Amino acid sequence: MGTRFWFRWKTDVFAVMLWSALGGVGIAHAAVTHEACWALRGLRLQDTTIEMAGVVDEGSFAPRAIHNLPAFCRVVAVAKPAVRFEVWLPFEKWTGRFEVVGNGGMAGDINYSAMGSALRRGNAVASTDTGHTNKPGEGFDASWSLDRPDLVEDFGHRALHVTTVLGKRVVAALYGKAAEYAYYVGCSKGGGQGLMEAERYPADFDGIVAGDPAYNWTNLYAGAHLYYSQVLLKDAESYIQPAKVRLLADAVNKQCDSKDGLSDGLVENPLACKVDLSVLACAAGQDTGTCFTPKQIESVKKIWEGAKDSYGRQIFPGLLPGGEAGAGGWASWVTGVAPRQGTHWKAADSFFRYMVMGDEKYDALSFDYDREHDRKLLERLAPALNADNADLRPFMRQGGKLILYHGLSDPDISAVNTINFYQRMEDKSGPQTRSFARLFLAPGMQHCSGGPGPDQFDAVSAVERWVEEGQAPDRIVASHLTHGAVDRSRPLCPYPQMAEYKGSGDTNDATNFVCRVPGAKK
Numbered sequence: 001m002g003t004r005f006w007f008r009w010k011t012d013v014f015a016v017m018l019w020s021a022l023g024g025v026g027i028a029h030a031a032v033t034h035e036a037c038w039a040l041r042g043l044r045l046q047d048t049t050i051e052m053a054g055v056v057d058e059g060s061f062a063p064r065a066i067h068n069l070p071a072f073c074r075v076v077a078v079a080k081p082a083v084r085f086e087v088w089l090p091f092e093k094w095t096g097r098f099e100v101v102g103n104g105g106m107a108g109d110i111n112y113s114a115m116g117s118a119l120r121r122g123n124a125v126a127s128t129d130t131g132h133t134n135k136p137g138e139g140f141d142a143s144w145s146l147d148r149p150d151l152v153e154d155f156g157h158r159a160l161h162v163t164t165v166l167g168k169r170v171v172a173a174l175y176g177k178a179a180e181y182a183y184y185v186g187c188s189k190g191g192g193q194g195l196m197e198a199e200r201y202p203a204d205f206d207g208i209v210a211g212d213p214a215y216n217w218t219n220l221y222a223g224a225h226l227y228y229s230q231v232l233l234k235d236a237e238s239y240i241q242p243a244k245v246r247l248l249a250d251a252v253n254k255q256c257d258s259k260d261g262l263s264d265g266l267v268e269n270p271l272a273c274k275v276d277l278s279v280l281a282c283a284a285g286q287d288t289g290t291c292f293t294p295k296q297i298e299s300v301k302k303i304w305e306g307a308k309d310s311y312g313r314q315i316f317p318g319l320l321p322g323g324e325a326g327a328g329g330w331a332s333w334v335t336g337v338a339p340r341q342g343t344h345w346k347a348a349d350s351f352f353r354y355m356v357m358g359d360e361k362y363d364a365l366s367f368d369y370d371r372e373h374d375r376k377l378l379e380r381l382a383p384a385l386n387a388d389n390a391d392l393r394p395f396m397r398q399g400g401k402l403i404l405y406h407g408l409s410d411p412d413i414s415a416v417n418t419i420n421f422y423q424r425m426e427d428k429s430g431p432q433t434r435s436f437a438r439l440f441l442a443p444g445m446q447h448c449s450g451g452p453g454p455d456q457f458d459a460v461s462a463v464e465r466w467v468e469e470g471q472a473p474d475r476i477v478a479s480h481l482t483h484g485a486v487d488r489s490r491p492l493c494p495y496p497q498m499a500e501y502k503g504s505g506d507t508n509d510a511t512n513f514v515c516r517v518p519g520a521k522k
Contacts, residue, residue: 031092032174037073043173045166047080056088066116075170083154085128085163086110087170088119095122097464098171098179100164100205102186102193103127104448105347106142107155108134114185121460124179126167130159140347142354152355156217156384157196164197164204181467185460187211187448188413191404195421196387198402202395207463211405212413212448215421216316217385218378220413222369223307223316226348228334230365231302238295239339242331247292248300249325251279256321260500262507266444266453267322269498269518270408271416275321277301303334306414310370317416322443323409328450333411343412355381390424392437401466402437403459403473405492407445409452415441422495439495440476454478454490477510491515 040053058071073089099121101114107130118125131154134141145152154162164182172178184205186194191213197204214220232239240248256273257263267273277300282291292300306318324330336342340349352364356377368374392402406418422439429437444453457478465471475491488508491499493515505512 032073032089034073034091036174037089037091040073040075040170040173043170045077045079045169048077048166050075050077052076061112061116066112069116069119072119073174077166077170079162079166081131081154082148082151083128083131083159083162084110085126085159085167086115087124087126087167088115089124089171089174090119090122093122094124094175096180097123097183098168098181099123099125099183099185099460100160100167101125101127102160102184102190103130104188104190105139106134106350107189108132108139108141108144111190118185123183124167124171124175126163126170128159128163130155138346138350140343140350142350143360145355146358146360149355149358152381153384157193157200157387160193160197161201161204164201181206181464183207183209183460183463183467185209187213189214191215192217192387194402198392198395198400199387199389202392202398202400205400207401207403207467209403209405209459209463211459212407212410212415213387213404213418213421214413215387216417217387218382219316219386219388220417221348221351222367222378223314224413225344226352226364226367227307227316228303228319229340229342229345229348230367231299232335232342233339233345234365235295236339237293238299240292240296240299240330240335241289242335242337243289244292244296245330245335246325247280247290249323249329251275251277252321252324255279262501264507267409268443270320270322270443272518273321306416307369315369317414317420319411319414320408320416323407323411323446323451323453326446326451328411328446329409330411333447388421390421391428392425393429396429396432396436399467400436401463403463403466404437404439405442405457405459406439407442407447407449407451407453407455409444410447412447419495434472434494438473440473440492441495441498442478442492443490443499444480445478452480454480454488454492456481457492475515 034055037055041050053075056072056074061069071091075087078084099118101111103111109129111127115125115127131151132144182205184194184197191210192215194208194210195213195215198208252275255275256267260268277297280292282288282293304318307315309315333343349364352367353360353362406415408415426433445451445455449455457476462473462476475493477489478492479486480488489510491510491513493499496517497515498518499513500516502512
């Protein structure tokens with residue numbers, strides 16, 4: 001008997017034993033016992049150690065302040081070489097679904113918050129640290145890769161796949177039957193993980209939700225994170241003080257807000273927004289704290305245009321105008337509260353020092369994409385980290401459904417990057433693309449959430465309906481909250497459609513908008 005067959009046979013036998021002990025009932029619609037949970041300590045999974053399997057009583061989860069959780073069975077395991085993952089399984093009212101949630105930044109921890117959301121929905125759920133642990137409080141830490149370059153492949157794609165495969169085994173062992181449906185949900189790094197799954201492992205999931213995806217990782221870090229930092233930091237006079245970001249945001253809104261026919265503090269279509277930056281230019285003798293110098297104006301132009309190589313080829317698209325202000329805007333990502341304090345710089349600095357160059361003393365500002373040596377060091381990581389194959393027809397043939405979304409005011413990853421990916425999907429899949437994949441752009445939403453636009457929406461239910469009922473999402477209603485109360489809602493429309501006001505009714509109510517391709521005849 002082959003090793004793989006023996007492994008699967010032993011796992012299935014264990015699941016049947018548990019199922020029999022529970023009376024052989026339809027577990028997806030009944031409770032399981034605490035004894036069955038504890039018995040998972042004896043479950044054998046290939047190259048994996050189960051560190052714990054036990055009961056977490058309602059409201060007693062301790063590692064993080066994750067509230068309002070029902071009682072669940074918690075399994076903690078490590079798959080060789082170092083892929084730590086957890087599986088949480090509800091005791092009652094299991095939906096029959098298995099959900100895997102993604103990571104952010106450089107991963108390095110279990111996403112307990114997202115696991116909690118899935119568990120409250122009644123789903124069994126899994127998450128992984130992708131094979132390493134970040135330094136405390138450093139979400140973009142790549143220092144682990146200096147001593148363990150062998151773990152880069154796990155971070156790039158293998159850890160999530162292993163977690164998915166083994167997580168399904170755990171689910172089957174407890175409930176006595178496989179999950180009826182498997183879903184993946186993630187944003188940012190997690191969005192890239194979703195596309196990686198659809199490309200490399202198309203049979204893992206029935207439905208995938210991938211938000212603001214960091215899919216072409218090496219280009220993102222060279223052509224966005226590092227490029228924006230080089231624009232601002234190489235010449236001290238080019239740096240834009242965070243106090244000036246509001247001036248830029250006001251100029252963008254003044255020139256572009258009303259282009260959709262509504263003056264509502266929201267740039268609906270920044271793709272059509274052309275800003276005259278000369279209005280920000282300092283006049284002779286003006287206090288430079290109240291205006292932009294020529295070098296600062298040039299910095300904004302470069303960040304909006306995006307990085308290009310010496311042949312004029314785009315390395316990564318520039319940011320779109322809109323959403324510069326606010327807690328999740330430029331002052332957080334682009335400029336930081338001071339030079340070298342922005343998230344872009346911190347992410348690029350760690351990635352290039354440790355993972356690209358393998359030199360903790362390296363200064364990332366010296367990286368030159370046009371220098372063959374530098375570019376080749378970057379490119380050697382691409383096979384492990386990049387998910388840029390837009391031919392998802394194998395995923396489509398498996399019956400998979402994909403919901404992509406992206407905030408149009410994202411100051412971290414340009415929404416144009418995701419639009420480009422979707423258009424390349426259409427080039428490969430043709431008219432069939434909309435039958436299995438749809439892109440929803442969120443005006444005014446920053447990176448995964450936040451910003452002046454509606455940023456709260458349920459893409460998970462939308463993909464579940466698409467997979468289980470064949471109901472493709474023609475619109476997803478998003479809401480904006482102020483102090484916990486909804487003050488605006490809009491429909492998110494499948495690209496290339498955008499929300500258009502009907503001409504009457506409350507402009508803050510989604511029911512008064514229709515989805516239409518901009519410029520199309522009514």
